[in-house]
Amino acid sequence: MSKRTLFDKVWDSHVVSTIENGPQILYIDKHLIHEVTSPQAFNELEDRGIPIFRPDQIVATADHNTPTLNQDQPVKDALSRKQLEQLSENCQKNNITLFELGHEYNGIVHVMAPELGVTQPGITMVCGDSHTSTHGAFGAIAFGIGTSQVAQVFASQCLLLTKPKSLRVNVNGKLQKGVLPKDVILYIISKLGTNSGTGYFCEYAGNVFEDMSMEGRMTVCNMSIEMGARGGMIAPDETTFEYVKGREFAPKGEAFEEKVAYWKTLPTDEGAVFDKEYHFNAEDIEPMVTYGTNPGMGIKISETIPVEDNPSFKKSLAYMNFEAGESLINKPINFVFIGSCTNSRIEDFRVAADFIKGKKKADNVTAWLVPGSKQVEAQIIEEGLKTVFDEAGFELRQPGCSACLAMNDDKIPQGEYCVSTSNRNFEGRQGQGSRTILASPLVAAATAVEGKIIDITKHLN
Amino acid sequence: MTLRSTAIPLNIENVDTDQIIPARFLKATDKKGFGDNVFRDWRYNKDGKENSEFILNKPEYSGSILVAGNNFGCGSSREHAAWAIVGYGFKVVVSSFFADIFKGNALNNGLLPVQVSERFLSDLMQRIASNPQTVLEVDLQKQTISVVNSDLSEHFEIDAYKKTCMINGYDDIDYLINNKELIEAFEAQKIY
Numbered sequence: 055m056s057k058r059t060l061f062d063k064v065w066d067s068h069v070v071s072t073i074e075n076g077p078q079i080l081y082i083d084k085h086l087i088h089e090v091t092s093p094q095a096f097n098e099l100e101d102r103g104i105p106i107f108r109p110d111q112i113v114a115t116a117d118h119n120t121p122t123l124n125q126d127q128p129v130k131d132a133l134s135r136k137q138l139e140q141l142s143e144n145c146q147k148n149n150i151t152l153f154e155l156g157h158e159y160n161g162i163v164h165v166m167a168p169e170l171g172v173t174q175p176g177i178t179m180v181c182g183d184s185h186t187s188t189h190g191a192f193g194a195i196a197f198g199i200g201t202s203q204v205a206q207v208f209a210s211q212c213l214l215l216t217k218p219k220s221l222r223v224n225v226n227g228k229l230q231k232g233v234l235p236k237d238v239i240l241y242i243i244s245k246l247g248t249n250s251g252t253g254y255f256c257e258y259a260g261n262v263f264e265d266m267s268m269e270g271r272m273t274v275c276n277m278s279i280e281m282g283a284r285g286g287m288i289a290p291d292e293t294t295f296e297y298v299k300g301r302e303f304a305p306k307g308e309a310f311e312e313k314v315a316y317w318k319t320l321p322t323d324e325g326a327v328f329d330k331e332y333h334f335n336a337e338d339i340e341p342m343v344t345y346g347t348n349p350g351m352g353i354k355i356s357e358t359i360p361v362e363d364n365p366s367f368k369k370s371l372a373y374m375n376f377e378a379g380e381s382l383i384n385k386p387i388n389f390v391f392i393g394s395c396t397n398s399r400i401e402d403f404r405v406a407a408d409f410i411k412g413k414k415k416a417d418n419v420t421a422w423l424v425p426g427s428k429q430v431e432a433q434i435i436e437e438g439l440k441t442v443f444d445e446a447g448f449e450l451r452q453p454g455c456s457a458c459l460a461m462n463d464d465k466i467p468q469g470e471y472c473v474s475t476s477n478r479n480f481e482g483r484q485g486q487g488s489r490t491i492l493a494s495p496l497v498a499a500a501t502a503v504e505g506k507i508i509d510i511t512k513h514l515n
Numbered sequence: 516m517t518l519r520s521t522a523i524p525l526n527i528e529n530v531d532t533d534q535i536i537p538a539r540f541l542k543a544t545d546k547k548g549f550g551d552n553v554f555r556d557w558r559y560n561k562d563g564k565e566n567s568e569f570i571l572n573k574p575e576y577s578g579s580i581l582v583a584g585n586n587f588g589c590g591s592s593r594e595h596a597a598w599a600i601v602g603y604g605f606k607v608v609v610s611s612f613f614a615d616i617f618k619g620n621a622l623n624n625g626l627l628p629v630q631v632s633e634r635f636l637s638d639l640m641q642r643i644a645s646n647p648q649t650v651l652e653v654d655l656q657k658q659t660i661s662v663v664n665s666d667l668s669e670h671f672e673i674d675a676y677k678k679t680c681m682i683n684g685y686d687d688i689d690y691l692i693n694n695k696e697l698i699e700a701f702e703a704q705k706i707y
Contacts (some may be wrong), residue, residue, distance in 0.1 A: 070701040071694065076676030079694060081701055091593065093544035104692065119542060133542035140544050176707050184592040184616060198616055200594035202623035202686070210691035212698055216674065218615075248529055249586040252615055282589065284615050316707065348529050348589070366528040366584065459538040459591075468561065480533040480590060482556050 057326035083177040089141040091182030095204035114152040122451035161427020164188040164395035171301025175290035175317040187278040191271035193290035219329040221254040225262040227336030235270035236494035240342035244352035251283025268297040269401040280349040289321035344492040346370040389472035390502040393424030394458035397475035406499040407439040415447035416505025424456040473501040516655040521578035531590035536599040550602025588617025
């Protein structure tokens with residue numbers, strides 16, 4: 055039998071049929087939905103008189119458009135409120151499980167599903183959100199879809215797709231102190247660019263990923279789409295099984311053991327060939343920051359902005375008000391955001407709290423900490439991290455996507471820089487005219503304490 | 516299916532879907548009205564006045580073809596981006612590279628993404644810049660894009676199934692629902 059990749063194994067086991075000279079019908083196990091990209095799909099089915107085919111395979115949450123303050127009160131913004139009400143109505147009408155605002159399981163779709171055990175190795179998952187790639191951390195095929203495709207999955211639990219090509223990114227060696235999973239993925243994207251993965255599904259391999267926690271793996275897979283790859287995957291192993299075990303929607307007892315036996319067959323066969331493959335040394339990676347308006351425009355924090363003679367590059371630097379060749383060290387920063395589906399899990403807040411403990415936030419900085427879910431929020435309080443944040447002058451808010459895309463009131467003002475643990479530094483992403491610098495939770499925490507970007511590597515023992 | 520039109524050259528690379536339609540406009544629960552806000556923060560200044568420098572606001576440029584730089588439509592999966600471009604009146608987007616999700620969303624909304632070579636794109640940008648009246652012809656059946664009354668022409672690729680869908684105006688839902696028996700049979704014998 056030919057050598058197969060993790061991706062091949064999961065994909066091939068979900069192919070219902072193949073259209074001659076055309077796409078394949080791929081079966082979808084789990085469909086996650088939220089308030090922003092689902093209403094038009096519900097309408098489409100209703101208009102065409104088509105019922106939802108498998109409502110019990112859909113899980114819904116409200117996250118993109120929710121406030122992060124006073125969640126117990128009615129949502130002030132009328133349009134946002136209407137969108138949330140519509141989600142509740144649609145879910146109720148169609149018997150879909152919904153963790154709405156205030157529910158103990160509410161949270162960002164890509165934080166909520168893994169922590170509830172909805173995400174499992176070997177399954178196919180979709181959501182009308184490009185960061186669905188996050189769930190690939192478990193060895194699942196997970197990818198973002200458009201609203202027309204949300205309607206297709208509603209109608210048939212399937213999608214028509216052409217199998218993507220395969221790509222493997224290997225990182226081996228020992229990571230330096232202060233280098234977090236976020237730095238690893240920002241480094242990879244800075245080397246490969248924002249469209250190197252387009253048309254591909256990416257597998258991350260090597261001891262660096264094997265040694266990572268599930269939280270770290272999720273951070274890495276989350277940003278696969280930022281190099282254009284529809285999804286990223288990491289082979290399931292003991293770390294994965296241990297994480298899934300005992301979670302609300304995970305199989306239990308004997309059923310779990312049977313699944314584990316199957317999951318162990320999924321890793322890429324020795325000698326399987328990828329369409330593209332890259333190798334990086336862990337030792338070369340340092341804490342990263344971005345300086346431009348796409349996630350590929352990243353540098354090591356100790357480096358200077360490159361000099362390029364390209365109109366799009368210059369437009370980007372002009373937007374950021376940075377000069378080619380300059381360093382970002384000592385740049386004053388007034389806003390810090392720790393949150394988003396990239397970095398809002400308990401581990402991210404532990405890293406931040408560990409650095410912040412006994413220090414104070416700089417007076418010029420507004421620092422928002424937005425947990426990824428109600429469960430993460432509860433854990434922050436339980437572990438005493440909230441006390442650390444409160445004492446240092448940081449503001450712990452309620453869960454949601456928040457300032458990552460600024461659909462709610464959490465907007466960075468015009469012209470201001472924000473060191474953010476989110477995933478996109480596009481123009482205006484965090485608010486009209488805002489300027490985003492992507493970084494790890496450690497770099498973000500250090501920026502908030504110092505009121506400016508510092509070379510974090512010089513501040514670690 | 517042939518379209519003849521002048522084109523608007525948007526000579527910027529990596530145009531992301533946040534630029535095509537900023538997140539603050541995603542609160543609607545239907546597909547209407549997004550065209551009014553396409554490229555909102557490039558089209559309008561902070562004070563709400565039109566930015567006369569932006570290509571869509573230059574009166575000499577018009578047409579139902581958008582010609583854009585490499586890696587068009589990257590970022591968010593929001594289909595609102597395709598709705599916004601269609602809503603503004605575009606029927607074809609030309610670029611040397613499209614992001615996956617955007618490409619699928621475009622096809623699902625009758626917006627044809629035409630992927631051309633870097634060289635062709637650069638020639639096209641120059642011709643339109645020097646003469647905004649340049650007319651392009653896009654022939655879906657033959658899969659060609661050309662500049663009318665010139666020798667500039669290129670073949671483009673499109674999935675055969677999607678081409679049939681575009682020409683006949685049916686979509687994936689129709690196809691999938693017609694295969695429900697196959698899908699149910701698959702569910703009954705899932706091997707994973």
